Amino acid sequence: MSVLIVGSTALDSxxxxxxxxxxxxxxxxxxxxxxxxxxxxxxxxGVVGEDFPKKYLQLxxxxxINLDGLQILPGKTxxxxxxxxxxxxxxxxxATELGVFETFNxxxxxxxxxxxxxxxxxxxxxxxxxxxxxxxxxxxxVADTMDLWLNIALPDLLKLLxxxxxxxxxxxxxxxxxxxxxxxxxxxKIHKLGPKYVIIKKGEHGxxxxxxxxxxxxxxxxxxxxxxxxxAGDSFxxxxxxxxxxxxxxxxxxxxxxxxxxxxxxxxxxxxxxxxFTNKITRPAIEARFKELEKLTRF
Amino acid sequence: MSVLIVGSTALDSxxxxxxxxxxxxxxxxxxxxxxxxxxxxxxxxGVVGEDFPKKYLQLxxxxxINLDGLQILPGKTxxxxxxxxxxxxxxxxxATELGVFETFNxxxxxxxxxxxxxxxxxxxxxxxxxxxxxxxxxxxxVADTMDLWLNIALPDLLKLLxxxxxxxxxxxxxxxxxxxxxxxxxxxKIHKLGPKYVIIKKGEHGxxxxxxxxxxxxxxxxxxxxxxxxxAGDSFxxxxxxxxxxxxxxxxxxxxxxxxxxxxxxxxxxxxxxxxFTNKITRPAIEARFKELEKLTRF
Numbered sequence: 255m256s257v258l259i260v261g262s263t264a265l266d267s268x269x270x271x272x273x274x275x276x277x278x279x280x281x282x283x284x285x286x287x288x289x290x291x292x293x294x295x296x297x298x299x300g301v302v303g304e305d306f307p308k309k310y311l312q313l314x315x316x317x318x319i320n321l322d323g324l325q326i327l328p329g330k331t332x333x334x335x336x337x338x339x340x341x342x343x344x345x346x347x348x349a350t351e352l353g354v355f356e357t358f359n360x361x362x363x364x365x366x367x368x369x370x371x372x373x374x375x376x377x378x379x380x381x382x383x384x385x386x387x388x389x390x391x392x393x394x395x396v397a398d399t400m401d402l403w404l405n406i407a408l409p410d411l412l413k414l415l416x417x418x419x420x421x422x423x424x425x426x427x428x429x430x431x432x433x434x435x436x437x438x439x440x441x442x443k444i445h446k447l448g449p450k451y452v453i454i455k456k457g458e459h460g461x462x463x464x465x466x467x468x469x470x471x472x473x474x475x476x477x478x479x480x481x482x483x484x485x486a487g488d489s490f491x492x493x494x495x496x497x498x499x500x501x502x503x504x505x506x507x508x509x510x511x512x513x514x515x516x517x518x519x520x521x522x523x524x525x526x527x528x529x530x531f532t533n534k535i536t537r538p539a540i541e542a543r544f545k546e547l548e549k550l551t552r553f
Numbered sequence: 554m555s556v557l558i559v560g561s562t563a564l565d566s567x568x569x570x571x572x573x574x575x576x577x578x579x580x581x582x583x584x585x586x587x588x589x590x591x592x593x594x595x596x597x598x599g600v601v602g603e604d605f606p607k608k609y610l611q612l613x614x615x616x617x618i619n620l621d622g623l624q625i626l627p628g629k630t631x632x633x634x635x636x637x638x639x640x641x642x643x644x645x646x647x648a649t650e651l652g653v654f655e656t657f658n659x660x661x662x663x664x665x666x667x668x669x670x671x672x673x674x675x676x677x678x679x680x681x682x683x684x685x686x687x688x689x690x691x692x693x694x695v696a697d698t699m700d701l702w703l704n705i706a707l708p709d710l711l712k713l714l715x716x717x718x719x720x721x722x723x724x725x726x727x728x729x730x731x732x733x734x735x736x737x738x739x740x741x742k743i744h745k746l747g748p749k750y751v752i753i754k755k756g757e758h759g760x761x762x763x764x765x766x767x768x769x770x771x772x773x774x775x776x777x778x779x780x781x782x783x784x785a786g787d788s789f790x791x792x793x794x795x796x797x798x799x800x801x802x803x804x805x806x807x808x809x810x811x812x813x814x815x816x817x818x819x820x821x822x823x824x825x826x827x828x829x830f831t832n833k834i835t836r837p838a839i840e841a842r843f844k845e846l847e848k849l850t851r852f
Contacts, residue, residue, distance in 0.1 A: 341734045435640045438777040459758035462775070471849045473770045476761065478737040510852035550770045551850055553809035 255499045256295040256320075258366055259287045259492065260385045261375025261398075262355065263300035263324065266528055267335035268484055270342065275482075278528030279310040280334065282375035282398065285485035286492030288529055289519040290373070291317035292537050293496030297366050299323040299385060301358045303331040313533060322363040329354040342480045343457070362388040371499040374418070375488055376400050379410040386417055394498065394505055396420035396451070398491050401427050412447060419505075420451035422491050428454045437462065441469075451509065455487055461513060467506045472513040473551050475521035475543055482527045486520040489532060493519030493540075518543045554692075554798045555594040555619075557665055558586050558791065559684045560674025561654065562599035562623065565827055566634035567783055569641065574781075577827030578609040579633065581674035581697065584784035585791030587828055588818040589672070590616035591836050592795030596665045598622040598684060600657045602630040612832060621662040628653040641779045642756070661687040670798040673717070674787055675699050678709040685716055693797065693804055695719035695750075697790050700726050711746060718804075719750035721790050727753045736761065740768075750808065754786055760812060766805045771812040772850050774820035774842055781826045785819040788831060792818030792839075817842045 266280030283300045290296045297320040306326065314321055330353035338345045360381060370393035374382035382397055389395075397418045403411050404427060415421055421444060429435055432443040437454055441464040444452045452464045456474075463470040494509075494516035501508040518540050525531040565579030582599045589595045596619040605625065613620055629652035637644045659680060669692035673681035681696055688694075696717045702710050703726060714720055720743060728734055731742040736753055740763040743751045751763045755773075762769040793808075793815035800807040817839050824830040 436777060436779070438775050456758065459755065460770075469775065469849055470852065471759075471772045471775065472852070473850075476737050476768065476770065478735060480735070514852050548852075550768055551772075553769065553771070553813050553847075 255370045255393075256297055257290050257371040257373055257495050257499045258297045258299065258362075258369035258389070258392075259283050259290060259373045259375055259495070260299035260360055260382065261286060261373075261377045261488070262332055263298075263302050264332040264334055265306075266484060267333070268482055268527060269335070269337040269348070270482060271338070271340050273527070275527045277307075277333075278530070279313060280485060280528055281332065282377060282485075282488040284314075284529065285488035285523065285532070286373055286375045286495070287314070287319050288317050288532055289489040289492030289516070289523070290496030290499075291319055292493070292519065292535070292540055293515070294371075294499040296320065296496070297323060297369055299360050299362065299366070301325040301327055301354050301360075303327060303329045303354045306331045313529065316533075323360070323366050325358075327354045336484070338482070342483055360385050370394070371495055372396070373491060373495045374398065374414070375491065379403050379407050379414045383410065383414045383417070386414070394419050396422060396491065396495060398422045398487070399427065401430060404430050415448040418449055420453065421449035422453045422455065422487075424455040424457070424487065451505075453513065455490060457483070457486075460517065461490070463509060463513060465506065465509065470510045470513065472510070472517060473547055474517055475547055476550070477521055477524055480524045481531070483524050484528065486523045489523040490516040490520040492516070514544060514547055515540065518547065554669045555596055556589050556670040556672055556794050556798045557596045557598065557661075557668035557688070557691075558582050558589060558672045558674055558794075559598035559659055559681065560585060560672075560676045560697075560787070561631055562597075562601050563631040563633055564605075565783060566632070566647075567781055567826060568634070568636040568647070569781060570637070570639050572826070574826045576606075576632075577829070578612060579784060579827055580631065581676060581784075581787040583613075583828065584787035584822065584831070585672055585674045585794070586613070586618050587616050587831055588788040588791030588815070588822070589795030589798075590618055591792070591818065591834070591839055592814070593670075593798040595619060595795070596622060596668055598659050598661065598665070600624040600626060600653050600659075602626060602628045602653045605630045612828065615832075622659070622665050624653075624657075626653045635783070637781070641782055659684050669693070670794055671695070672790060672794045673697065673713070674790065678702050678706050678713045682709065682713045682716070685713075693718050695721060695790065695794060697721045697786070698726065700729060703729050714747040717748055719752065720748035721752045721754065721786075723754040723756070723786065750804075752812065754789060756782070756785075759816065760789070762808060762812060764805065764808065769809045769812065771809070771816060772846055773816055774846055775849070776820055776823055779823045780830070782823050783827065785822045788822040789815040789819040791815070813843060813846055814839065817846065
């Protein structure tokens, strides 16, 4: 089955202690869509400007991502630039130019409206809601977010949370949202906001799922070298939703394995700038790392 | 088989945002010995002053800990006092009074020298070495440490590392010791210092083992409430060595399960001040939580 993914489609200029890379393909929808494409057909919803490089459209097409929902508008593509500190854990935003995103009004093509799996990747929660409203009875809807929306669009986010099945956020966002330092307690509080499935991402420490069938402590793939973690969280949810949409059985049966597949794609993402490394991987490489994670965690 | 454990035997005064507890039973050897005692007979090596409360000797005895190697000397018991911040992750030392520890010279009773399993719990590395020298061909020797020894006794620690099978330290200590921010790279560097088995503790994020048979990502038991994390790391290595010493088969066959048992005892430790909670648990409670961790991590 197919996955509809809405989110940001951007150009990222990323500085790390070792290198500087201007105008890479980035954005939550780009990372999530490529990650999901290794498992399932993807329908992308987004907007770019007329300056959007053709090679990036070709990259989407190489991964058979349906672009009927990608608007190309007069103006500039959303541009983010940021810098990572030595340990790659802290990053700061140097500049954000919204460009065509400022007036983005996602309108779903008819062929998109029946997608059974919907990933509302990180983007303003009002836009996430607007896309969801255009869907016909999707089977499973997951939203991701970021601290920015907790700060400037919390009422919108809280409205959205009542309408989704799953919600994904990182540990510091979970603490901020619930004003609670203990993640077990935070999970309970987030369930009360609506979602049946809550996933807290912990970066290099993996992720935790809280669901009707109990909790799952998901591992991260240990990497000896992190080149650029931008998009790792988006790759995680993208890979997860891609796998989920093609697996037989119930969501509860498959979500744990889906999270581990998400972790695997996220690990590849960290090994190159932007999508440079993820772009080159294959399904067998994903399967090999999945098996490694099975071995790494068995006791 | 029995485990010999040397380390500090102390009185801990612990302040948290919610409570203050003076003169609890503490110290690395106390925590590790009680943790190991749920699995195996323990032989304790340590020193206390004449002010050491009788009830704490009784606590050791309740757990059938052999005290032939516990010296009771004129003077005061080692006393540590510390304070935790709101999130329980950061602590600061308020006072350290070495007391009888200042001149501690551990002399092993004859009956101790044949112990096949040796845990050199956190204490000055010169003392750890001195105990190891008195052992006859132990089967498996593990050392723990803390940042203090990296700062003031690094040459002693490096000498010790050439003589042990396993080395346990936490993530920030691993980074400090190797001047390396990536834990996978740090693990490799630590192997070069001697130990075949290196375990990096990551607190609430679990632990990582690097061994001749590969890596293991060990989970932590998720707790909805942390009362006092003091001694959790000592409980982890104590539980691990206790289980290892009684399990059939090779170290490589058993070390992963041993680490998970260590995690379980450490989780109980965090649920009360000092040894208050650990003191009350039973082997069936440990087994139940071990099974829960199996379920929490299966995919």
